[in-house]
Amino acid sequence: MIRKGDWTKPTTGLAPGYTQANLVILPKKYAYDFLLFCMRNPKTCPLIEVTDVGSSIPHKTAPDGDLKTDLPKYRIYRNGEFAEEVTDITSYWQDDFVSFLIGCSFTFEKPLLENGIPIRYIEEGRNVSMYKTNIACESAGIFEGPVVVSMRPMKPAEAIRATQITSRFPSVHGAPIHIGDPSLIGIDAIDSPDFGDAVTIHEDEVPVFWGCGVTPQAAVMASKPELVITHAPGHMFITDVKDEEHAVI
Amino acid sequence: MIRKGDWTKPTTGLAPGYTQANLVILPKKYAYDFLLFCMRNPKTCPLIEVTDVGSSIPHKTAPDGDLKTDLPKYRIYRNGEFAEEVTDITSYWQDDFVSFLIGCSFTFEKPLLENGIPIRYIEEGRNVSMYKTNIACESAGIFEGPVVVSMRPMKPAEAIRATQITSRFPSVHGAPIHIGDPSLIGIDAIDSPDFGDAVTIHEDEVPVFWGCGVTPQAAVMASKPELVITHAPGHMFITDVKDEEHAVI
Incomplete structure (x- = not known):
C-alpha cells in the first residue's frame, strides 16, 4: 500500500x-x-x-x-x-x-503496555515529550551533539518494571538513562519539551527518560x-x- | 609493566x-x-x-x-x-x-565459573577449541568469511544456565549460537578443532558453541x-x- x-x-x-x-x-x-x-x-x-x-x-x-x-x-x-x-x-x-x-521506541512500548504500564502521550493523544540534555554524545568525525531523551511519566514501581522490560531490548534504546529529577540531566522546564508535546505528570509519578532516535538526526543536521x-x-x-x-x- | x-x-x-x-x-x-x-x-x-x-x-x-x-x-x-x-x-x-x-570470551567465563560451570580447556591446561562453521558471516565490502565458534562442553542443565548467564553480555558474544550436534553447523570432526586444542567431552555432556573473536581476524586475513x-x-x-x-x- x-x-x-x-x-x-x-x-x-x-x-x-x-x-x-x-x-x-x-x-x-x-x-x-x-x-x-x-x-x-x-x-x-x-x-x-x-x-x-x-x-x-x-x-x-x-x-x-x-x-x-x-x-x-x-x-x-x-x-x-x-x-x-x-x-x-x-x-x-x-x-x-x-x-x-x-x-x-515503538518496539519497547508494546511490552510496557502489555505489562500494564500506562503511556501518557498515547492516553492523551499527543506526541511523546523529548528534551535535549546536558549529556554530550561521544563525537565521531563531523558528528556531535547532545543526548536527546524521550520521557514517560509513571509510578516508581512501574519505573522499576519498565527498567527490567526495556533492558531486554538493548538494540532499541535499552534501559532508561535517567529516572527522576530532570535538572540532573540539564532539563530545566519539564513542561516545555524541545520536541513533541508536554504530557501530564501526576503527583505520585516520576519522569523516566530513554535515549531517543532524534539524537542521531539532530547530530546529522548540525x-x-x-x-x-x-x-x-x-x-x-x-x-x-x-x-x-x-x-x- | x-x-x-x-x-x-x-x-x-x-x-x-x-x-x-x-x-x-x-x-x-x-x-x-x-x-x-x-x-x-x-x-x-x-x-x-x-x-x-x-x-x-x-x-x-x-x-x-x-x-x-x-x-x-x-x-x-x-x-x-x-x-x-x-x-x-x-x-x-x-x-x-x-x-x-x-x-x-574471557569476560563471560568468569561468571560461568562463579556459577559452578566447568570450563574444560582451563581444567585441562589447553587452549579453547575453535571451529569454522558452515554459517556465513554477513559480508561487508571486502570482508567476508565463515562464522568461527568456540566450544565448551558441559551438562545440559549447565548449558541452560550458561545461556542465561551469557545472554546478559551481548557486547561480548552474548548467548551461544548452537548447542548439541556439531554437524548441524558444519563441524564434522569435533576432535579436530580448526584453531586451539581438542578437549575431553564426557558422555553426559553436550558441546556448547559461542561466536568467537577469531571470526573478524580470519575475515581480515582472507x-x-x-x-x-x-x-x-x-x-x-x-x-x-x-x-x-x-x-x-
Missing part, C-alpha cells in the same frame, strides 16, 4: 508486532563518521541495519522492501536546511547513498551535510522483523 | 575482573568496511571501542592507555601474510591507522590488506572497564 502511494499517513499502529525504524540516508563520504557515531552512542542511535553503498534494499530486515518507495513520507534536507517533503525518493536516489535504519534524506516524523519504515526478536533475554 | 616491556607473556589471569580485548589495527581505507562487518556480525565481532583515525588512545575504555605500547605482544601481517611479532608498534605507527577493540596489526594470541589489551559493566541486565 505504501509503495503504491495508497498510504501516506503516519505508520503508528500499522503491522502491530513488526519493528518500525527511523531512516537516515547519507552520501558515502559521510557514512564512516555516522556509522562510528552510532556505534559509539548505542543507547541513542541503535542501528538495526546499514545497507550496502548504492543499494536501497534492506537485505537483513526486509529483503523484499525498497527504501526508495516503502516509507509513506520522506524529508529532504540540503546543507542542514529542510528542502521538501516527498512520498517517493526514486528520482533523488544516488549511487553513493548509504541508508541507516535506526531502532525506535553538521550540515550537502544532502540527507530521512523519514518524515512518525512515517517510519516497517521491517519484516518481529519486535520480540530484538530481545536479548 | 607491559608498557615498560617488563611483561611480554599472555595476559590470562592479569587484572582479574577487568575486560580484556582483541585488537585489530587497519589503515583508514579499510575501516568503513570493517566497522560495517562488525556491526553486521555482532555475535562474532562485538566492538568494544573504535579509536579516532591516527589516535592510539582508547578514550572510552582506557583513557590513560596507549595501543602502541600497552599490549605484551603484537603480530604484523602484510598482504595477509604473517610478517613479524613485536612487543611495541611505535615505529610501525601510521597517521591513517584505526584501532578496533573487540570483546573477548581479504589480504596491505597491512594489519593484531594482538598476538592470548596477549590481549587490558581495559579500565569492569567485566560486569558489559552486562545489560
Whole structure:
C-alpha cells in the first residue's frame, strides 16, 4: 500500500508486532563518521541495519522492501536546511547513498503496555515529550551533539518494571538513562519539551527518560551535510522483523 | 609493566575482573568496511571501542592507555601474510591507522565459573577449541568469511544456565549460537578443532558453541590488506572497564 502511494499517513499502529525504524540516508563520504557515531552512542542511535553503498534494499530486515518507495513520507534536507517533503525518493536516489535504519521506541512500548504500564502521550493523544540534555554524545568525525531523551511519566514501581522490560531490548534504546529529577540531566522546564508535546505528570509519578532516535538526526543536521534524506516524523519504515526478536533475554 | 616491556607473556589471569580485548589495527581505507562487518556480525565481532583515525588512545575504555605500547605482544601481517611479532608498534605507527577493540570470551567465563560451570580447556591446561562453521558471516565490502565458534562442553542443565548467564553480555558474544550436534553447523570432526586444542567431552555432556573473536581476524586475513596489526594470541589489551559493566541486565 505504501509503495503504491495508497498510504501516506503516519505508520503508528500499522503491522502491530513488526519493528518500525527511523531512516537516515547519507552520501558515502559521510557514512564512516555516522556509522562510528552510532556505534559509539548505542543507547541513542541503535542501528538495526546499514545497507550496502548504492543499494536501497534492506537485505537483513526486509529483503523484499525498497527504501526508495516503502516509507509513506520522506524529508529532504540540503546543507542542514529542510528542502521538501516527498512520498517517493526514486528520482533523488544516488549511487553513493548509504541508508541507516535506526531502532525506535515503538518496539519497547508494546511490552510496557502489555505489562500494564500506562503511556501518557498515547492516553492523551499527543506526541511523546523529548528534551535535549546536558549529556554530550561521544563525537565521531563531523558528528556531535547532545543526548536527546524521550520521557514517560509513571509510578516508581512501574519505573522499576519498565527498567527490567526495556533492558531486554538493548538494540532499541535499552534501559532508561535517567529516572527522576530532570535538572540532573540539564532539563530545566519539564513542561516545555524541545520536541513533541508536554504530557501530564501526576503527583505520585516520576519522569523516566530513554535515549531517543532524534539524537542521531539532530547530530546529522548540525553538521550540515550537502544532502540527507530521512523519514518524515512518525512515517517510519516497517521491517519484516518481529519486535520480540530484538530481545536479548 | 607491559608498557615498560617488563611483561611480554599472555595476559590470562592479569587484572582479574577487568575486560580484556582483541585488537585489530587497519589503515583508514579499510575501516568503513570493517566497522560495517562488525556491526553486521555482532555475535562474532562485538566492538568494544573504535579509536579516532591516527589516535592510539582508547578514550572510552582506557583513557590513560596507549595501543602502541600497552599490549605484551603484537603480530604484523602484510598482504595477509604473517610478517613479524613485536612487543611495541611505535615505529610501525601510521597517521591513517584505526584501532578496533573487540570483546573477548574471557569476560563471560568468569561468571560461568562463579556459577559452578566447568570450563574444560582451563581444567585441562589447553587452549579453547575453535571451529569454522558452515554459517556465513554477513559480508561487508571486502570482508567476508565463515562464522568461527568456540566450544565448551558441559551438562545440559549447565548449558541452560550458561545461556542465561551469557545472554546478559551481548557486547561480548552474548548467548551461544548452537548447542548439541556439531554437524548441524558444519563441524564434522569435533576432535579436530580448526584453531586451539581438542578437549575431553564426557558422555553426559553436550558441546556448547559461542561466536568467537577469531571470526573478524580470519575475515581480515582472507581479504589480504596491505597491512594489519593484531594482538598476538592470548596477549590481549587490558581495559579500565569492569567485566560486569558489559552486562545489560
